[in-house]
Amino acid sequence: MQISWTWMIVCVATAVAPAAGVAAALVSPSASSDAVLSARVEPQGELRLQYRKEASGKAVEVIDIGIAGDYHYIDTAGLTRIHDYKLRRIFTTRPGHTYVNDSLYAEVWFRAMELRNRVMLRKVLQGAGVSTKETPVTEDVFWIETELGMVSPDLPRPELKRVETGSRVRWLLGGGEVAAVRYGKATVPDAVKASLRRFWPNVARIHPDIAASLAAEARMPQELWLEEKTLGKDPVRVHWTLTSARWEPGARYPLSPHLTAGPTVTDGVFPEIFATLSKAISDKEVPPEPQTYVSRADAAIERGAGLEAMLWVIEMNLAQGALQARCEEKDSRPYCALSVRAGPLAKADPRTAIAFKKEAPDSAERPQFDNLPNAYLLRLLWATRPPGKGVERQEVERDLLAALRARPVANFCKDTGDFYAGEWQGFAAWQAWDFGRLMAGHRAGDLLDAIDTLETQLAIGEPAFF
Numbered sequence: 001m002q003i004s005w006t007w008m009i010v011c012v013a014t015a016v017a018p019a020a021g022v023a024a025a026l027v028s029p030s031a032s033s034d035a036v037l038s039a040r041v042e043p044q045g046e047l048r049l050q051y052r053k054e055a056s057g058k059a060v061e062v063i064d065i066g067i068a069g070d071y072h073y074i075d076t077a078g079l080t081r082i083h084d085y086k087l088r089r090i091f092t093t094r095p096g097h098t099y100v101n102d103s104l105y106a107e108v109w110f111r112a113m114e115l116r117n118r119v120m121l122r123k124v125l126q127g128a129g130v131s132t133k134e135t136p137v138t139e140d141v142f143w144i145e146t147e148l149g150m151v152s153p154d155l156p157r158p159e160l161k162r163v164e165t166g167s168r169v170r171w172l173l174g175g176g177e178v179a180a181v182r183y184g185k186a187t188v189p190d191a192v193k194a195s196l197r198r199f200w201p202n203v204a205r206i207h208p209d210i211a212a213s214l215a216a217e218a219r220m221p222q223e224l225w226l227e228e229k230t231l232g233k234d235p236v237r238v239h240w241t242l243t244s245a246r247w248e249p250g251a252r253y254p255l256s257p258h259l260t261a262g263p264t265v266t267d268g269v270f271p272e273i274f275a276t277l278s279k280a281i282s283d284k285e286v287p288p289e290p291q292t293y294v295s296r297a298d299a300a301i302e303r304g305a306g307l308e309a310m311l312w313v314i315e316m317n318l319a320q321g322a323l324q325a326r327c328e329e330k331d332s333r334p335y336c337a338l339s340v341r342a343g344p345l346a347k348a349d350p351r352t353a354i355a356f357k358k359e360a361p362d363s364a365e366r367p368q369f370d371n372l373p374n375a376y377l378l379r380l381l382w383a384t385r386p387p388g389k390g391v392e393r394q395e396v397e398r399d400l401l402a403a404l405r406a407r408p409v410a411n412f413c414k415d416t417g418d419f420y421a422g423e424w425q426g427f428a429a430w431q432a433w434d435f436g437r438l439m440a441g442h443r444a445g446d447l448l449d450a451i452d453t454l455e456t457q458l459a460i461g462e463p464a465f466f
Helices: 012-016 033-038 104-127 141-148 196-203 210-215 270-282 290-302 306-319 334-348 352-357 362-368 374-380 393-406 410-422 426-438 449-461
Strands: 044-057 061-068 071-074 079-084 089-092 096-103 159-163 168-173 176-187 218-229 234-252 259-263
Touching: 033 089, 044 218, 044 290, 061 196, 061 234, 061 410, 071 196, 089 104, 096 104, 096 426, 104 141, 104 426, 104 449, 141 362, 159 210, 168 210, 176 234, 196 210, 270 393, 270 410, 290 306, 290 334, 306 334, 306 352, 306 374, 306 410, 352 362, 374 393, 374 410, 393 410, 410 426, 410 449, 426 449
Parallel strands: 096 259
Antiparallel strands: 044 061, 044 234, 061 071, 071 079, 079 089, 089 096, 159 168, 168 176, 176 218, 218 234
16 A cells, blocks of 8 residues: 655654554454453553533433543443553454454544545645535535544644633634533543543544643533534534543453454455454464475476466565565575576466556456466455456455465565555554564564554654544
8 A cells, every 4th residue: 555644754663663652562453352451450540421412313322431541431322442542452342242453543544544635635626626615525624624633734724713701611613613611620630631632532523623622621521512514414513411520540441351352344254354364373374484485486487387486486575574675687596586587487478467467457357367376366466456347346355365365474464454445444454464463474574564654654643642
């Protein structure tokens, strides 16, 4: 996945070093809740709140909230969602004995990328002379930033005015009230003051400037009024009322023990991908040794099967983790020597030109590759290219699954995650990438280093979410 970031680019050495407060080892997406709790052994103070949320046309909601120094949780109708800033995870409980273990980075990535896309679309429309008011997704800047909880330096600042009226603080936009608050009298304990800024975007649709003001006050609202707007629809008035508040000095971490982790996406092929990668990590599976690939490539060359040989060479490179450097003339390394021998044979095979086009082959072109014993590698590579005609999405997912089942290659997880990121399924993408970075064959310098760097960029670019 190619992403253009305006944020600081940091070197890989910085990216792979854990930031302060972050667990040195990744928490596997398939780890049981017991494994998570073992990393959360120390109890800590927790501010426990209950709010009554009312919105026109909707049933009243009762929302239980807990805010601690390095996590917070929100419980609505029995669904609990925990943002853990120590482990950089989001845990979501499900009915029964299952839960979902997601990456915090995935949520921040989605917000940042969606905001970036809205900004780009807005510029394109303005350049074409189209009013952004005619396109809901790019309408008023205030509502874009409110929906995503982030501000963009490429958008004009909304003319948001803060006024105090008696016991209420109000925020006005164009003369109309978009938010108001009546604070409680007590300040929050010092242990959780720093947690308030990252808490607010996860509990309500609230503009970042207002979220920062609420956090700086260090008092929880006794009442909070917000305008919430869905794209293309009129704003809805939402009223939050605090019904109880107490400080729990030695709170138990709000995740139940003995829960089994499940996939973040439960339809399609992803549950099978999740199970396959979970097993590969549990069994500490590793890909074949380089000599095995050398033997397979040699045998294919002897038969004149150049495309097959070239695919064995490519997979050997991917399986070793860190990719081989560019080959020099008369380079004796196996990867380079085999490439020289297999190259002319592969070029003579008319399928090679089809296999390595910028676009993935059409459905009608694919059967000609079925007799290759390593066709799974081609199909893995095609998954992240512009799709061919007649190729269904689920077929692409099946291709990814076939590659992951064929070989426990950590670099295969990079392409798998890229596929889901390209579909805007960030949580699925990060589960695949996290699995890859936990595989026995993962090495510094492989393709997954790009995810380490991406996570560092997200933490630097959006510190309010970490």
